[in-house]
Every structure is written in structure tokens, then in C-alpha cells.
Amino acid sequence: MAGTGRASGGVEAAPASQQGMRRQNLAVVMGAVAAHGPLSRADVAGQTGLTRPAVSSLVDELIARRALTEAETAPSGRVGRPGRALALNDRGPAGLGLEIGVAHLAACVVDLRGAPRVWRRVEQANAGRPAGQVLAEAAALGAEAESEAAVLGLWVAGRVMAVPGVVPDGPGGLVANAPNLGWQTVRPADHWPDPDAVPEPENEANLGALAEQRQQGRPAETFVHVSAEAGIGAALVLGGRLFRGARGFAGELGHLPVHPEGPPCPCGARGCLEQYAGEAAVLREAGLAGAGDPVALLTRRARAGDAATLRALDRAGRALGLALASAVNLIDPDALVLGGAYAELADWLLPPVRAELAARVTVRPWPPEAVRPSALGRRGPVLGAAWSTVHRIISDPAQLPAF
Amino acid sequence: MAGTGRASGGVEAAPASQQGMRRQNLAVVMGAVAAHGPLSRADVAGQTGLTRPAVSSLVDELIARRALTEAETAPSGRVGRPGRALALNDRGPAGLGLEIGVAHLAACVVDLRGAPRVWRRVEQANAGRPAGQVLAEAAALGAEAESEAAVLGLWVAGRVMAVPGVVPDGPGGLVANAPNLGWQTVRPADHWPDPDAVPEPENEANLGALAEQRQQGRPAETFVHVSAEAGIGAALVLGGRLFRGARGFAGELGHLPVHPEGPPCPCGARGCLEQYAGEAAVLREAGLAGAGDPVALLTRRARAGDAATLRALDRAGRALGLALASAVNLIDPDALVLGGAYAELADWLLPPVRAELAARVTVRPWPPEAVRPSALGRRGPVLGAAWSTVHRIISDPAQLPAF
DNA sequence: GGGTATTTGTAATGGCAAAAAACAAATTAG
DNA sequence: CTAATTTGTTTTTTGCCATTACAAATACCC
Known part of the structure; x- marks a missing residue:
């Protein structure tokens, strides 16, 4: 599945390395900032249990990866040197969500803070039409949304597409069966114009649930x-x-x-x-x-x-x-x-x-x-699709490219 | 829950430290030996991805904690210096399982390899009797089993008790409701003669499932x-x-x-x-x-x-x-x-x-x-209770005392 | 039987990440 | 203006794994 990782299970755990430790602590810092609003480095240290020097080093890396930004120093009101607020970058990596519905196409881009920044929606009947055609139109809609997002300083780090059908596990990115669309074993990668922008398909109900979870x-x-x-x-x-x-x-x-x-x-x-x-x-x-x-x-x-x-x-x-x-x-x-x-x-x-x-x-x-x-109604699946990339980044920021 | 850890969930992950890394790698080595029979240090390194020196150091510690033992060098048949076989210690830490049924009491002790070494079973009606009395009898049965295990070189590192009732989460060790016994909010710790040997209660169906899982x-x-x-x-x-x-x-x-x-x-x-x-x-x-x-x-x-x-x-x-x-x-x-x-x-x-x-x-x-x-029939719950301690040790051997 | 290749386990060294300690910087309280 | 306090960084220490090097124990070959 997109975003939260497929069930791993099993006894066979991977060995822990120093890189793994770093990786996890990057995620811990990221998670603390995501969950508890803007925080200073000292706040993060207090919340996570890491030491201040460790947090400093981790934050440096997260800023280099465009995941966090330093806001202006806020007047805290307390005694002592004021901390510099850290927040999720709203002009950095973003998530693209696509949706293929029976009667519509939709796309949206959300920034790392989770805020939707670009919306696109087209009402059109997709049932029974050739999958390649529908996918090409969805790709065009997604490309539009991405270029509009670029104007806002956002670059899309992941693409997930909601479809009303069965999406089996595995890396293939396969839609096994979508009866309401008339699709059978459709692989989006085979029809996508830009091979570097192929979205990962996911069942729309699952994505709606993820969206609902985040909404609360x-x-x-x-x-x-x-x-x-x-x-x-x-x-x-x-x-x-x-x-x-x-x-x-x-x-x-x-x-x-x-x-x-x-x-x-x-x-x-x-x-x-x-x-x-x-x-x-x-x-x-x-x-x-x-x-x-x-x-x-x-x-x-x-x-x-x-x-x-x-x-x-x-x-x-x-x-x-x-x-x-x-x-x-x-x-x-x-x-x-x-x-x-x-x-x-x-x-x-x-x-x-x-x-x-x-x-x-x-x-x-x-x-x-x-x-x-x-609470989200019909927008749940698209939002969930876009959010799942954000969630993936927050829970493993090391996958972002360094600058 | 006993053994497999209660659902943690949530975004708030703990920071990774060097101790945590060590801890996890101890578990990785332990898991490899548990899953794939006797292995040499080099085999473990190959299976886990750790380096041989790292495995050596980890194995030293596991032997010191009485979790592993070195068997005699087996004639491998291959060229090169033969490896020394490592196996789970069958004369070290063990798990005690207890069971309070409607019509019986049972106890068993399993060694780290999962083999049952001591059995005890008493047919007696427990429904409606005072919980304190039943628990005292169960404690006596457990103490008997433990002392018999001591003769075999085993010492009990954890105690879990299967009960036919609802056992809520949390550290209390509380049986909220066991209608077939007539129990309501019974806390075993309040009735157990030896305060250092109080078992953790767990629902018998859950333990039966764990036993079944291990059996396969x-x-x-x-x-x-x-x-x-x-x-x-x-x-x-x-x-x-x-x-x-x-x-x-x-x-x-x-x-x-x-x-x-x-x-x-x-x-x-x-x-x-x-x-x-x-x-x-x-x-x-x-x-x-x-x-x-x-x-x-x-x-x-x-x-x-x-x-x-x-x-x-x-x-x-x-x-x-x-x-x-x-x-x-x-x-x-x-x-x-x-x-x-x-x-x-x-x-x-x-x-x-x-x-x-x-x-x-x-x-x-x-x-x-x-x-x-x-496949286990009526012995499932006791076995699951005993195995859950073994599982806990294998998935975190650092909790064993060092010698 | 002796030399060589091969594999295993350990010892020495290096690198990396976090913890600990020390310090500089920026603010409030008096 | 000084003292106290909090923040963030620099420096040192510690711990663990990876790398490299080496000793030990076996099989294979002549």
C-alpha cells in the first residue's frame, strides 16, 4: 500500500546499523514537528528524549533535505534565549493524489503540512472506456496539477492514484480488477506517458480511510x-x-x-x-x-x-x-x-x-x-492518496534527496 | 499481552540509541538461531547480514546471559575450519505456563527451544469457588513445576497464566471478568503466595492461538x-x-x-x-x-x-x-x-x-x-502461556540478567 | 606426509552516531 | 548593567558495528 507500508510481519528482523539509527532518528524528529506544531530544537529534544546536540545535527540534515524550515524567532515570553521555530516545509516536497472514479477524474497536491494546495476535478464518465485512454487523461490532469504546484515552490515527491478496485500487494503497481470501470489486470505503468511520473495505484476505500484517520x-x-x-x-x-x-x-x-x-x-x-x-x-x-x-x-x-x-x-x-x-x-x-x-x-x-x-x-x-x-465526503480518496506520500516522507525523511 | 507485546501503534516512535541497536541485534542473532536450527557464527553472519566480528561479540553476550550454548564441533564435510555449532540453551531460562480451567488446573515448563519439559495437570471443578483458593492451588502447582524444572537445570524467567475470561490491556495483571469461573475483577497478585512469582494472566483463546501459530x-x-x-x-x-x-x-x-x-x-x-x-x-x-x-x-x-x-x-x-x-x-x-x-x-x-x-x-x-x-487440542492454552515467555526472551534477550 | 587452499573465529583499527560536558549567544528579571 | 536562564553549538567521550588483518583448523592435492 502507499504510505504506511505493507504488512511486514514475521520473525526475521533486519539487523540494526548506525545508518538505520540515523534514519529512525530523522523520522523521530520529523514526527515530533509534524505532531506538535512548530517546535524549537530544545523542544524537540525534550519531546523525543534525544539530546540537544543530536537534534541539532538531525535538524541540519532535515533542512538540507528541504523537509523542515526555520521560521523567524517567535517572542516566547519566557526567560532565556528564545528558540528558533522549526516547521514542516510548505515550499518543499509534496504529494500528488490522483483519483479515477466511475464518473470523474480528480487530482490534488498537498504540502508537507498536509494542506491541499492544488485541486483539479473533471466530471466525466469513465466506465467501459479503454483503460489506456482514461489513464492518459488522468496523467494529463496530474501533470497540470504538478506544474501548478511548481509555481507554489512545491515539487512532487510521490504519486498515488485511487481506483475503485482490487489492488494486490507487491511492487508491480497492478490493478487486478475494477468492475465498475470494466478494468481487468491493468498496469498503469504500461499506459503512462511519462515513465518517471507513474503513480502507485491503491484502493479508494483504503485511501479514504487513511484520509479519515488523518482528519481526526x-x-x-x-x-x-x-x-x-x-x-x-x-x-x-x-x-x-x-x-x-x-x-x-x-x-x-x-x-x-x-x-x-x-x-x-x-x-x-x-x-x-x-x-x-x-x-x-x-x-x-x-x-x-x-x-x-x-x-x-x-x-x-x-x-x-x-x-x-x-x-x-x-x-x-x-x-x-x-x-x-x-x-x-x-x-x-x-x-x-x-x-x-x-x-x-x-x-x-x-x-x-x-x-x-x-x-x-x-x-x-x-x-x-x-x-x-x-467528515471528508467524496474528497477522501484523493486526499488520502496525496497524504499517503506525505506520511511516507514524514515516517522516513531519509528517502528525500540531499542537496 | 504476554509474549508478543501489546499493540503499540501510533506515530510517536522512540528514538534509536546505540543500546537499542545492540538490543535489536542480540534479538536478530537469537532469532536466526531459533529459526534455523544450530548455526555457526559464520552461518549467523551470512543469514542476518551482520559481520562475523559483530556476531562473535553478540554471541559472547548471549552465552553469558545463558541464552545460547556452544555444542561440540560437528563434522561438516566441507573444506575449511569447521564452525562451532550454536544452539538455544536447553538448560537455561525457561517459561512457566499455568492454566485455570473450569474443570482443571494445569502447569507446564518449556525450555528455550520450545520443548515442554515438565507437565502437571489436576482435574478439579473450579467454577464458583473463591478465586483466592483456586489461585493458591494454582500457585502450588506452579511451584511444584518450577522446582521440578530446576532439577533439569532450568530456571523460570517468566510466568503466564491462561484464564477463560476477559483480560484487559495494561500492566495491572487483571482478570476483568471470567463468567465460567464466576470471577469478577480478580487480580492474581492479590492472592499469590509468592510475590516474586506472580503470573501475568491472559485470555486462554489468545494463548491457544499463539500455540497454534508456533506449532505450524x-x-x-x-x-x-x-x-x-x-x-x-x-x-x-x-x-x-x-x-x-x-x-x-x-x-x-x-x-x-x-x-x-x-x-x-x-x-x-x-x-x-x-x-x-x-x-x-x-x-x-x-x-x-x-x-x-x-x-x-x-x-x-x-x-x-x-x-x-x-x-x-x-x-x-x-x-x-x-x-x-x-x-x-x-x-x-x-x-x-x-x-x-x-x-x-x-x-x-x-x-x-x-x-x-x-x-x-x-x-x-x-x-x-x-x-x-x-493440532494441539486442550493443551494449546498452557503451551501458549509457556511459549509466550520463550517468545519474549527470543525477541528481546537483553532482558535476561547477565552473569 | 607436507604444502596449499579454504573456511572459521578473533584481534586490532577505523568510522560513525549519539551522549556528555563545556561554552557561546540571546533573552528576562532585578 | 549584572545575574539568571534558556538555547544552540562545539568539543570530547563512549559504544557499537564495519573493515582489515591474522591465527586456527580442516580438506585437498601432490
């Missing part, structure tokens, strides 16, 4: 991020790290058996959650035909008080709550986040979801507020 | 270990590490909603797995009264071909398969292990479990052999 001030360490586009997927963040499963298939929430003898699902089973809370099922139950943006349509009808729509949403919410009850009993997260289309329908989905959870999560305390809509 | 030659990195005693619990091993959830409640498989409108459960919900695959439910469905060992009774009846018993077990297996289908779709493990009582009933449970999984896990390949009975 004190992020939930362990949570489940549910995201509905055409299918229903969940991303698991466990102990602060994205968990992808043994084969990269974790989070297939849409095929949890909700009513064992329920309606058949194209997957071959019966009573899967998608048959109750999937986009097609909700539209069918509400008696609507899917013209235009189905989420907007549902929102309009629900707000107007249409009985069939409200009934369909309630049914979807109860089924979702049932599936999430299984997730909570298994995983014991401290939060559930509804993202994607569910975030926009939260007004109608949350009550039945919370009711089911209250009834079915009984062996541990479960406050209803633990399930909440995503 | 090439251990499954990510698997779910289902264990049925009176309740149904699951331990999750994700990426090689035990996962306990945000609050320590992960793996409450028994209360996954299997049939949403099913029979009411004491937990307050309806249709929980325990109402189909729990001990009480199976006995009721089979028309049996719980006299004596209920698992032995069920096995006997099933072997005799009793129709009601077979029907009850089939029903339990299908419900279990349904719940496990949810687990597989969510977690994407590469194996499911049936432990505890389920291991002994595997002949009758496996077919329906596998059938349900085959029908309901469709979005990823799922070979039926991926679900298998535990």
Missing part, C-alpha cells in the same frame, strides 16, 4: 471505514495501520451474509449485504430508475418524504447495522465511519444503523456516537 | 483461532501478531448475529451464534442433559450415530460456518483453526462448516482445507 485530531487508532460506491467495501485501520488481509481481500463487507436465506446475490451466495444496502438494491426497493446521479436522486426523494424511499433507506440501514454488528463483535473498533455515498445519506441511515448496533453489540460498551459519517 | 512449521501469518469452552471466542492473529481490538474485546464470535430473528440470547440480542453452536444449545438440541464432560458425551453419541446428536452438530456447524463466512469476508485470513471443544468434534463440524464457507466466500479463492482443527 486525535485519530481513532482502530476503526472501520465503510464506503459505498457501486459495491460496498470497508477499510480496516487496526492499531493505526491499514490492514489489507492475507491476500488483500479484507473488508468485503458487501458480501457478509445478513439474512442467510435472503435473495440471491450475483456472487453466488444468498442474503449478502449488497442485496439490501447496495446502490442497485436501494434504488429498486425505492421504486426508482437509476438516471443521473442516484445518490442525489435518493437524497431529493428522502428529503421530500417519499415513503418508498424512506422505507428502502431504513431497510438498508438495518441491514448495514446488522453487518456492522458482526464487524464490531469481531474487530472491536473504537469507531465506525460511513463514507462515500453513505456519508451523504447519513441522515436516514444513521438511526437504523445505530439501533441495530445498540441491540446487537452487548458484550462491550458501545456509544451510538461511535458510528459517524465521514 | 511455516506459521500462518493471518488466521482466526476459534475456541469453544463454555462461550465461543475467537483469537485473531493478524500479520503474525495477536490482535486484541481497541478495548480488548476483539473476537467475540459467539455474539455474531447468525439469524437476525433467531432465538433470544442472554446477551440481549437475537440469533447469536451461541444459540446454535454454544455448548448449552447443542446439548439442548441433541436432547442431552449436561452430566459429566459434555464434549465426551457428544462424541460418544455422534460416534454411535444418534440422529438427534448428529442433527444438532450439523446445525451448529452450519451456524458456525455462517459466522466464519463473515469473518473471512471481513478479515481475509489464510486459515481458520477450530480449537478447544470444536477440535474434538471436528469430524462432524467440519463438513457443514466447509460447505457454508464454500457457498458464502465467493469473492476470493477459499480452499476447504483452509479451515482445519487445532
